[in-house]
Amino acid sequence: MTAPNGQYAYYPGCSLKASASAYERSAMAVLERLELRFVEIDDWNCCGATEYFSLNRLPAYSLVARNLALAAAQPTHELVAPCSACYLNLRKTDDHMRQEPKLKEQVNRALAAGGLHYEPGTLRVRHLLDVIIDDVGYEAIAAKVTRPLAGLRVAPYYGCLVVRPFESDDPEYPTHMDRLLEVLGATVVDFPMKAHCCGGHMTQISEDTAFELIRRILHNAAAYQADVIVTVCPMCQLNLDAYQGNVNRRFGTAFNLPVLYFTQMMGLAFGLQPEALGIGSELVPAQAALNKIGQVPAETPRHTPKRRDKDALPMPSRQRR
Amino acid sequence: MPEGPNGRTFYQRVVQATPGGKSLAQCLQCGSCGGSCPSGPDMDHSPRQLFAMIMAGMEDEVLSSNTPWHCVSCYYCTVRCPQQIPITDLMYTLKQMAIARGKYRESGHVDFSNSFIGMVERFGRSFELGLATRYHLTHNPLKMVSKGTLGLQMMVKGRLSPLPESIRNMPQLTAILTEAKRIAAQQEV
Numbered sequence: 001m002t003a004p005n006g007q008y009a010y011y012p013g014c015s016l017k018a019s020a021s022a023y024e025r026s027a028m029a030v031l032e033r034l035e036l037r038f039v040e041i042d043d044w045n046c047c048g049a050t051e052y053f054s055l056n057r058l059p060a061y062s063l064v065a066r067n068l069a070l071a072a073a074q075p076t077h078e079l080v081a082p083c084s085a086c087y088l089n090l091r092k093t094d095d096h097m098r099q100e101p102k103l104k105e106q107v108n109r110a111l112a113a114g115g116l117h118y119e120p121g122t123l124r125v126r127h128l129l130d131v132i133i134d135d136v137g138y139e140a141i142a143a144k145v146t147r148p149l150a151g152l153r154v155a156p157y158y159g160c161l162v163v164r165p166f167e168s169d170d171p172e173y174p175t176h177m178d179r180l181l182e183v184l185g186a187t188v189v190d191f192p193m194k195a196h197c198c199g200g201h202m203t204q205i206s207e208d209t210a211f212e213l214i215r216r217i218l219h220n221a222a223a224y225q226a227d228v229i230v231t232v233c234p235m236c237q238l239n240l241d242a243y244q245g246n247v248n249r250r251f252g253t254a255f256n257l258p259v260l261y262f263t264q265m266m267g268l269a270f271g272l273q274p275e276a277l278g279i280g281s282e283l284v285p286a287q288a289a290l291n292k293i294g295q296v297p298a299e300t301p302r303h304t305p306k307r308r309d310k311d312a313l314p315m316p317s318r319q320r321r
Numbered sequence: 322m323p324e325g326p327n328g329r330t331f332y333q334r335v336v337q338a339t340p341g342g343k344s345l346a347q348c349l350q351c352g353s354c355g356g357s358c359p360s361g362p363d364m365d366h367s368p369r370q371l372f373a374m375i376m377a378g379m380e381d382e383v384l385s386s387n388t389p390w391h392c393v394s395c396y397y398c399t400v401r402c403p404q405q406i407p408i409t410d411l412m413y414t415l416k417q418m419a420i421a422r423g424k425y426r427e428s429g430h431v432d433f434s435n436s437f438i439g440m441v442e443r444f445g446r447s448f449e450l451g452l453a454t455r456y457h458l459t460h461n462p463l464k465m466v467s468k469g470t471l472g473l474q475m476m477v478k479g480r481l482s483p484l485p486e487s488i489r490n491m492p493q494l495t496a497i498l499t500e501a502k503r504i505a506a507q508q509e510v
């Protein structure tokens with residue numbers, strides 16, 4: 001079920017070239033093992049994140065459509081983005097241009113000013129998670145596992161945009177990444193907040209709003225005794241990882257939950273070295289958790305008693321395992 | 322109902338500026354949207370209330386409500402709405418209209434979006450350090466202190482680039498965006 005000629009147009013997005021370079025590094029290492037060929041779109045531009053659509057929709061669509069036009073010049077119909085926000089913007093622009101002839105005409109008039117054109121429907125826009133699961137499949141992934149993540153308790157965090165509004169799985173309780181992580185040998189914890197919002201750009205605008213959303217997610221993962229939160233989006237990673245300290249200070253909590261990308265988990269299970277996967281660039285260090293699966297050699301395992309939040313609700317899972 | 326410049330009501334303008342917006346007419350006022358919203362406590366009006374106000378033509382009240390600005394774009398409401406109303410996209414439309422009419426009160430949000438897009442229009446890429454400094458210096462200089470420490474940690478970890486990266490074909494992108502803005506300016510939102 002891979003792309004007809006085995007090739008995918010790849011849209012990295014700005015984060016993967018900066019704050020989320022670990023995501024790109026690990027994704028590339030894993031894709032090589034899976035023999036998927038990604039060709040980066042030449043001279044791609046920012047997707048506008050959630051900001052441009054709030055200001056002025058026609059330039060917002062046109063900004064995204066330049067990328068679609070450049071991608072459509074590649075000999076493939078598959079376009080892949082690893083960032084959930086980029087994925088949504090690309091897919092939404094294609095979808096809305098298809099739905100609305102007037103929008104299609106106006107966006108193409110703007111593109112024509114730069115000598116470009118995009119015919120909506122030409123590309124199938126997909127998230128990296130969906131490509132790996134649907135095109136490679138669990139069995140083929142299992143066949144590559146050489147160092148199962150046995151004993152590691154992981155909380156699969158999907159966030160919003162990979163499952164909503166375009167539903168690649170259940171939009172409220174998706175499980176396809178759960179299965180992927182199980183195939184890698186990890187213990188997947190129940191995680192009711194798995195598809196809730198990380199706060200998005202609110203960490204920059206309104207900390208009161210953002211920190212509470214982040215707190216709820218961390219609280220939920222800690223209550224289910226996860227060692228690691230696994231994410232599919234650079235924005236989610238940044239919010240849960242980089243702001244975890246702020247959240248602890250604000251709420252008097254002691255969360256110590258490393259947040260890794262699903263591609264880093266795959267790489268570890270495939271026997272790749274942590275450094276080759278960009279592990280170590282997270283602000284909440286993953287080392288203690290990785291010691292558990294013998295991935296990081298010779299370091300005194302840190303004593304991490306399972307914390308119980310004073311305001312935690314009684315969770316049935318405490319008895320379950 | 323109060324009418325806009327082209328004889329269209331506020332409701333019609335909202336609907337026409339939103340892909341799939343026509344379904345707003347089918348709103349049941351069931352409240353599933355508000356009940357699903359993680360930002361509910363911060364909002365002046367729940368999405369359901371806002372939609373009733375749009376139907377009632379309360380343009381000023383709707384455009385000065387903080388509700389769309391607190392939308393985190395999580396799409397929970399959209400997938401839960403029994404009438405498949407594109408609620409999140411309606412929030413984007415309302416933000417644009419509030420800016421166009423100068424009605425917004427949430428200047429922090431608008432400044433942030435403007436800083437972000439300023440980077441993109443200049444470099445074709447967003448640039449986190451530039452964004453953080455530019456936005457926080459103009460909007461909330463005190464925040465720079467705490468953001469500064471985080472920025473330093475990020476820099477040490479190699480996650481924050483001190484230099485902006487630019488795309489090669491900026492003239493092409495500029496031409497596209499200029500034309501898009503010209504077309505947008507000809508239409509009323």
Ligand code: SF4
Pocket residue numbers: 347348349350351352353354355368369372401402403404405406408
């Ligand atoms: S969920 Fe949909 S139908 Fe129900 S009140 Fe909200 S917009 Fe209206």
Ligand code: SF4
Pocket residue numbers: 354357358359360361368391392393394395396397398399408409412
């Ligand atoms: S998309 Fe916006 S309005 Fe809808 S539930 Fe999420 S935050 Fe609330």
